[in-house]
Each structure stands twice: as structure tokens, then as C-alpha cells.
Amino acid sequence: MPKAQETVLEIDLKALKHNFEYLKSKLQNGTKFLAVVKAFGYGSDSCEIANYLQELGADYFAVAYTNEGVALRKAGITKPILVLHPQAVNFKTLITYALEPSLYNTKVLKEFIEIALAEKQSDYPIHIKINTGLNRLGFCKNDIDHAVTEIRNTTAVKITSIFSHLAASEDLNEKAFSLNQIESFNTISKKIIEKLTYQPMLHMCNTSGILNYPEAHFNMVRAGIGLYGFGNSHEENKNLIPIxxxxxxxxxxxxxxxxxxxxxxxxxxxxxxxxxxxxxxxxxxxxxxxxxxxxxxxxxxxxxxxxxxxxxxxxxxxxxxxxxxxxxxxxxxxxxxxxxxxxxxxxxxxxxxxxxxxxxxxxxxxxx
Known part of the structure; x- marks a missing residue:
């Protein structure tokens, strides 16, 4: 690599490819790979990173906020983009750029359905976030019946995926907690699917989940920090390259x-x-x-x-x-x-x- 002549951040795309292929090698055939490129691509440059990962074959992308997804669309990303924490004020923009919202409580679900109806949408893809123990965002199990009823009573939206997030997947001392989360997710997602006439994707694993809980890979996994070269353990760090x-x-x-x-x-x-x-x-x-x-x-x-x-x-x-x-x-x-x-x-x-x-x-x- 060239010697620096000023302050620069060098991004090694060969290392990114290595990390992508290593994480993907942990998956069963048919399990989709979602690349998390929020926070400016973990400080690298979300548009450059996403475009390269799109070339490599990433199936999905995720960002935290709507404006991050808009930037990806303007940069040429055509794959589906999940917005993990959308705000209602941006729902119309989200639809304009064909971004897919994570809906995590009754309020945002109702607000998005209202906007989707006003924008004359049909079967607009949404993702239902389930709280299984992180206690950050997500429907609790007692809210599920009402949420599914709201969704079944409209043609404006359709559930593309049901997902949750592991709270301590990197900490094997918390394995019992993680397994309990996985069991809870299985129970709640089955309850939702029983009330539908179609089969949404399921996903739960972050980088450490990919590495430590293969039984929870489901239909798709979400890799963030691992793509950028960190495995959340000294052993896995040996298999990844900081980009x-x-x-x-x-x-x-x-x-x-x-x-x-x-x-x-x-x-x-x-x-x-x-x-x-x-x-x-x-x-x-x-x-x-x-x-x-x-x-x-x-x-x-x-x-x-x-x-x-x-x-x-x-x-x-x-x-x-x-x-x-x-x-x-x-x-x-x-x-x-x-x-x-x-x-x-x-x-x-x-x-x-x-x-x-x-x-x-x-x-x-x-x-x-």
C-alpha cells in the first residue's frame, strides 16, 4: 500500500472480500446474506462498501435510518435494503426509494400502513421486529395477535421477514440466555406464520450469531462487524482481516x-x-x-x-x-x-x- 502523505483511511477491498467469503462459508446453501452497512459502512463508506458487496453477491443490505438507504439507492444499489430504525416522518421518502421498514411496535405499524394506503401501495414489503430479550426495539409476544390482525386487514403491506436480535451472541457464558432467545423467536414466529397465508423469511443472527449459533441461521443472516474484520473473539479475529x-x-x-x-x-x-x-x-x-x-x-x-x-x-x-x-x-x-x-x-x-x-x-x- 502507498505511504501516507496526509491523514487517510485506507479501505482494503480484498480484505472485505475475504471476510464476506469466510462468513458466507458458514452458511447452508440457500441461506441469504444481509450485509449491514449502517453508520457510513461502519466508518468506511457505505456506498463504496455496498456496491462492492453487491458485486460479490450479497442478497440484502441493512441501514439504521432512511437517509442512509436513500444514499445507497442514489449510489446504484438495487438489492433490497432494510431500514432497521425508521421514523414515521420519513415513511413517504422510504417508499419513494423502495426501502423496506422494520416495524417494531403498534404505533409505527399503524402509521406505516396509513402512509402506504395514502401512497396507493399493495403488498409493500415490511419486516416485523420481535423483542426476545434485548429490550431495545421489537413487538413483545403479547402484542403479536393485534399486529397480525392489523396486517391481515389491509392489502397495503405484506410481511417479507420476521426477525429478532441476539443480545449476547459473542459471550458463550451467556449461551443459555441466547438459546432462550432463539427458542422464544421460534415460538413467536411460528405463531405469526400460522395466521398468514404465506411464508416470510426468518432471521436472527448477527456476526457472532453466524459463528456461534448455526441452528439459528434460518433463511437469512445479518453480518455487520465481521465484514469489517472483527469476530468479537480472539479466535475468530484470526479468521478475519480488518479492512x-x-x-x-x-x-x-x-x-x-x-x-x-x-x-x-x-x-x-x-x-x-x-x-x-x-x-x-x-x-x-x-x-x-x-x-x-x-x-x-x-x-x-x-x-x-x-x-x-x-x-x-x-x-x-x-x-x-x-x-x-x-x-x-x-x-x-x-x-x-x-x-x-x-x-x-x-x-x-x-x-x-x-x-x-x-x-x-x-x-x-x-x-x-
Whole structure:
């Protein structure tokens, strides 16, 4: 890959293909593959990622909000797009762009049916979200009969899928809980299907569900973080390749005397002479202030350089006392070797937060 000359996020599409094919290899023939590209493609670029995955054969896409789905349609995505958390104010736009809503309670179901009728829709595809224990979104089992009655009493909508979401699929200590969710989903979905004259798809598994609960693959799975190179366990991380590498350069090197301070609020004070590098990346680019004061690090010439003092909006300073480097040299914030997950562990967070925080002002470069 080319050396960075500024702050860039490099996206390795070969790695994306590897991850897609690895996850797909876990499925039975006929099980559909839904690629989750919400949050700007987990910080990468949803349109570029989705177009490449469409070429590779992804069957479905999912986004969180309607405007994300509109962007995909405008970028040429023709496969079905599930909107996981649509708001009623956007239902008309959702229909205009042939997006498919997740409907998760009586209120949004009624509101969508009203809009679909007003827009003269027939059998418009909807997805019914069931709450089996995550307690975030979804119909509870006591609401199911009423919901199905509403749907059967109109020709405006038709259930394309029934789905739920595993709360702790990556944590095998919670296996009993996950199995209980799967059993609950089976019971509720069968109750719904008994009242229909057609067979909707069923889906429940996220990345960790794909890997840990093959019995719950049903008709389709939803892969998010795994596509971007993280398997939620050290073992599965070995089978996946992080697709994003955040790079920057050394703008300036300073020689700091003992007792001198570095950065805002004099948060770092040198207890001996040392050498620092200033980098053109800061909290406006996704490097949160929690990574300052020695918690976070970057990699220069294969060596870790801790962040000194407070993270600035557009810059960080790092300790390069023992690193042989010069101004203009490349710096890796995270990538395939020193990963976003390793950086996340320094402040007890997760890789998801790191990769989705990369600001859109950072140039994306796609390596094909």
C-alpha cells in the first residue's frame, strides 16, 4: 500500500472480500446474506462498501435510518435494503426509494400502513421486529395477535421477514440466555406464520450469531462487524482481516526539556528530556480525548508511541524518544496489525466505536 502523505483511511477491498467469503462459508446453501452497512459502512463508506458487496453477491443490505438507504439507492444499489430504525416522518421518502421498514411496535405499524394506503401501495414489503430479550426495539409476544390482525386487514403491506436480535451472541457464558432467545423467536414466529397465508423469511443472527449459533441461521443472516474484520473473539479475529487502516504522518518533531509541558492544560509534564511528534489528527477525526495522557498509542516504524497530554481537536502529540523517525514519516493509528480492537482495549471500549468514529473529513482511499 502507498505511504501516507496526509491523514487517510485506507479501505482494503480484498480484505472485505475475504471476510464476506469466510462468513458466507458458514452458511447452508440457500441461506441469504444481509450485509449491514449502517453508520457510513461502519466508518468506511457505505456506498463504496455496498456496491462492492453487491458485486460479490450479497442478497440484502441493512441501514439504521432512511437517509442512509436513500444514499445507497442514489449510489446504484438495487438489492433490497432494510431500514432497521425508521421514523414515521420519513415513511413517504422510504417508499419513494423502495426501502423496506422494520416495524417494531403498534404505533409505527399503524402509521406505516396509513402512509402506504395514502401512497396507493399493495403488498409493500415490511419486516416485523420481535423483542426476545434485548429490550431495545421489537413487538413483545403479547402484542403479536393485534399486529397480525392489523396486517391481515389491509392489502397495503405484506410481511417479507420476521426477525429478532441476539443480545449476547459473542459471550458463550451467556449461551443459555441466547438459546432462550432463539427458542422464544421460534415460538413467536411460528405463531405469526400460522395466521398468514404465506411464508416470510426468518432471521436472527448477527456476526457472532453466524459463528456461534448455526441452528439459528434460518433463511437469512445479518453480518455487520465481521465484514469489517472483527469476530468479537480472539479466535475468530484470526479468521478475519480488518479492512480499514487509519494512517497519518509526522508534522513536526520537538525536543522537550525536563519539566516542560506538552499540550493543552499542561496535562503532560516531562520528568526527563524526551522527543515528541505532532500528528495531524485529533478528536475531530475520531481520536477521542479518552485516548490522551498515555492511554492510547500510534505505531511508528513498528513501535508503539503513546499519546502525550490531552488530545486536541486536530492534532495529537506522541512520545517518540526511542523511535528513529523523522518529519514526514508515516504513522499507523490502527490497521491490520495494530488493530482498532487493540486501541479500543486501552480505554475499555470496543472496535465498533473506534472505526465508526473516523470523521468523514478524513479522506477515504480504496485499495482494490
Amino acid at each position: 480499514a487502516t487509519l494512517k497519518t504522518i509526522i508534522s513536526q518533531i520537538h525536543h522537550i526539556e525536563k519539566d516542560a509541558s506538552v499540550g493543552y492544560n499542561r496535562a503532560f509534564k516531562a520528568n526527563s528530556t524526551l522527543k515528541t511528534a505532532t500528528l495531524p489528527i485529533g478528536h475531530a477525526d475520531g481520536i477521542g480525548r479518552q485516548y490522551g495522557n498515555g492511554k492510547g498509542f500510534v505505531t511508528i516504524k513498528g513501535q508503539q508511541a503513546p499519546i502525550l497530554g490531552n488530545v486536541c481537536m486536530d492534532m495529537i502529540m506522541v512520545n517518540i524518544t526511542d523511535i528513529d523517525c523523522k518529519e514526514g514519516d508515516e504513522v499507523i493509528v490502527f490497521g491490520q496489525n495494530n488493530t482498532a480492537e487493540q486501541l479500543a482495549e486501552t480505554t475499555n471500549t470496543i472496535s465498533y466505536e473506534i472505526i465508526t468514529s473516523v470523521s468523514q473529513r478524513v479522506k477515504r482511499i480504496f485499495i482494490k
